Amino acid sequence: MLGVTLKDRKRAADIRSTTKVEDVPKKMRRLKWRWTGHMTSESRMKWSKIKIEWQPRNGKEKEDRDRTAGLNPTCQWSVYTQHNHIPDEHFAVTEMVGPRYRVLAGATLTSFFSVGQVLLGAIARAVRPWRTLTLVLYAPQLVTVAYFWLMTESVRWLLSKRRYADAAEVLRAAAAANGKRLSERAAAALRASAERERLEAERKAAERAQAPWLPMLVLRSRPMLFRVLVSPIWWISTTFIYYGMSINSVNLSGDGYFNYMAVTAIEIPGFCTAYFLLDRAGRRPVLCAAFWLCAACQFGYVFLPGATVQTPASLGYCFSTRQCIRKLGAWNEDFLNSTSVKLIDNLVYIFEQWAVSLTLYLVGKYCIAIVVAAVYVFTAELYPTQHRHSLFAFSSMIGRIGSITAPMTPALAQTVWEGLPSTLFGSCALLSGFLILLMPETRGVSLPDTMHDAERVGQAGPSAKDDAAHSKSSQ
Numbered sequence: 001m002l003g004v005t006l007k008d009r010k011r012a013a014d015i016r017s018t019t020k021v022e023d024v025p026k027k028m029r030r031l032k033w034r035w036t037g038h039m040t041s042e043s044r045m046k047w048s049k050i051k052i053e054w055q056p057r058n059g060k061e062k063e064d065r066d067r068t069a070g071l072n073p074t075c076q077w078s079v080y081t082q083h084n085h086i087p088d089e090h091f092a093v094t095e096m097v098g099p100r101y102r103v104l105a106g107a108t109l110t111s112f113f114s115v116g117q118v119l120l121g122a123i124a125r126a127v128r129p130w131r132t133l134t135l136v137l138y139a140p141q142l143v144t145v146a147y148f149w150l151m152t153e154s155v156r157w158l159l160s161k162r163r164y165a166d167a168a169e170v171l172r173a174a175a176a177a178n179g180k181r182l183s184e185r186a187a188a189a190l191r192a193s194a195e196r197e198r199l200e201a202e203r204k205a206a207e208r209a210q211a212p213w214l215p216m217l218v219l220r221s222r223p224m225l226f227r228v229l230v231s232p233i234w235w236i237s238t239t240f241i242y243y244g245m246s247i248n249s250v251n252l253s254g255d256g257y258f259n260y261m262a263v264t265a266i267e268i269p270g271f272c273t274a275y276f277l278l279d280r281a282g283r284r285p286v287l288c289a290a291f292w293l294c295a296a297c298q299f300g301y302v303f304l305p306g307a308t309v310q311t312p313a314s315l316g317y318c319f320s321t322r323q324c325i326r327k328l329g330a331w332n333e334d335f336l337n338s339t340s341v342k343l344i345d346n347l348v349y350i351f352e353q354w355a356v357s358l359t360l361y362l363v364g365k366y367c368i369a370i371v372v373a374a375v376y377v378f379t380a381e382l383y384p385t386q387h388r389h390s391l392f393a394f395s396s397m398i399g400r401i402g403s404i405t406a407p408m409t410p411a412l413a414q415t416v417w418e419g420l421p422s423t424l425f426g427s428c429a430l431l432s433g434f435l436i437l438l439m440p441e442t443r444g445v446s447l448p449d450t451m452h453d454a455e456r457v458g459q460a461g462p463s464a465k466d467d468a469a470h471s472k473s474s475q
Contacts, residue, residue: 011081042071107275114271117246117264126256159194173419204386214387223455227382227418228391230435234291234398237428238375241368245361248421251410252358254312259358266362268368277370283378284436290370291433297364299427304357304421364425381442383456402428 120137127133154173158167175182209215218224249263250256261359277286349444383391417423440458448454 012452020331065270093113101425104275107271107373110271111268114264114267114369117267118261121257124260134324159190160198161196162198164191166193167432180375205426209384215392217451218391221451223435224383226449227439228394230231230438231379231382231395232398234287234375234432234435235379237291237432238368238371238400238402239399240402240406240428241364241425242372242406242411243403244425245365245368247407248413249361251413252361254358259361261400262358266366267372269370271373274370274373278377278442280372282441283374283381284439284441287371287374287378287436288433290367290374291429291436294364294367294371295429295433297367297423297428298429301357301360301364301422302426339416368429377463378439378442381445381447382439382454382457384448386450411436 067240123135123136127136152170153166155167155170158164158170164187167190168182171190172182218228246260246263249259252259274286379395380388380392409424411425412420442457445457448457
């Protein structure tokens with residue numbers, strides 16, 4: 001390509017070696033780590049121990065190991081504390097708004113998560129050394145300590161702890177901010193309502209204590225057992241594709257930092273699309289279409305070796321443009337060296353090496369962002385209120401397998417086949433789309449309260465909850 005100097009290439013190599021994902025096997029060979037398994041047996045105990053240890057080859061490697069011995073526990077603690085407050089933030093925001101705006105508040109909060117990822121790519125492009133980058137990213141989080149004084153406590157939590165005076169103070173402050181006034185009668189009615197809810201919660205807790213064990217209830221219900229076994233599969237696929245595409249975006253042709261920022265920014269319209277379509281088109285059509293379109297984009301990306309345009313139309317355009325430039329250059333050498341021709345040639349090269357592959361990648365990430373926003377709603381609506389948190393947490397917990405295995409995909413691309421990550425992403429999305437079709441539609445259906453109500457979700461006629469109430473009143 002015209003206009004690319006040796007200095008630019010060295011700078012690109014420096015970028016890849018500082019803040020981008022490295023090939024894990026290559027790094028292992030470079031550091032000359034040797035993993036050896038020692039089998040030792042004890043004659044008295046009649047069993048063996050397997051011990052895996054790292055043997056440094058020289059003194060420098062031993063010094064590096066001792067110097068970074070506390071890095072891994074520190075990173076693990078950082079990840080634990082960071083992800084521990086994400087649910088608290090979500091609950092705090094949704095409790096501050098009314099039921100009418102909770103979905104919008106959740107979508108807005110998720111969108112700001114994507115904005116943070118875009119800022120991460122921009123800061124990483126400006127601050128190359130990873131140690132300095134870590135300090136720049138984590139130092140501003142000290143400002144969140146001020147939230148202890150800026151944010152108010154949850155009114156629902158205060159009512160559940162029978163701290164009615166504190167709850168009334170928070171509500172009075174909120175009413176004053178909106179130009180309203182909380183009367184004493186309203187505060188007394190709120191206290192009476194909270195007492196009734198507390199007594200009802202205690203009654204339900206006593207009933208749950210006498211109810212059979214949750215795994216036994218699931219095993220007795222064939223529809224619920226099928227949902228409990230199937231829902232973790234699409235959760236694994238969702239986390240695997242979502243995090244895997246973000247990690248592999250830096251390996252696309254072009255500027256890795258710009259690619260990462262583009263791939264994370266495309267999540268925002270994806271979340272907004274899910275917000276507008278879930279209540280209009282339904283849960284199953286949105287999820288199935290998003291999964292399958294994501295699979296189509298991933299399989300299409302596999303047929304772009306080297307992230308180069310391979311379609312006949314684009315090849316013809318690029319070939320004809322470059323041939324025209326060469327013919328004019330043969331006629332006039334000054335024309336070939338002009339700035340405008342260099343610019344055109346660079347633009348054609350960028351189109352060949354980057355545009356189509358990045359477009360396919362962005363559409364795939366856009367679709368998986370829709371899935372991320374919809375899968376939370378759809379999974380929660382499949383389970384009864386009595387056990388919704390436990391069953392939802394089970395699906396989400398098993399789904400973390402996808403986020404655990406996603407960082408391994410760059411190494412698979414380097415050691416096995418460069419198209420293997422996209423093939424895995426597309427296969428998982430294709431399978432999950434079929435599994436979604438096996439689930440009932442939950443749009444417009446009342447949330448089930450019991451196992452019996454949950455079994456009847458998606459059936460024709462009145463909702464399961466209304467049907468149960470009608471049968472109870474007839475008795």
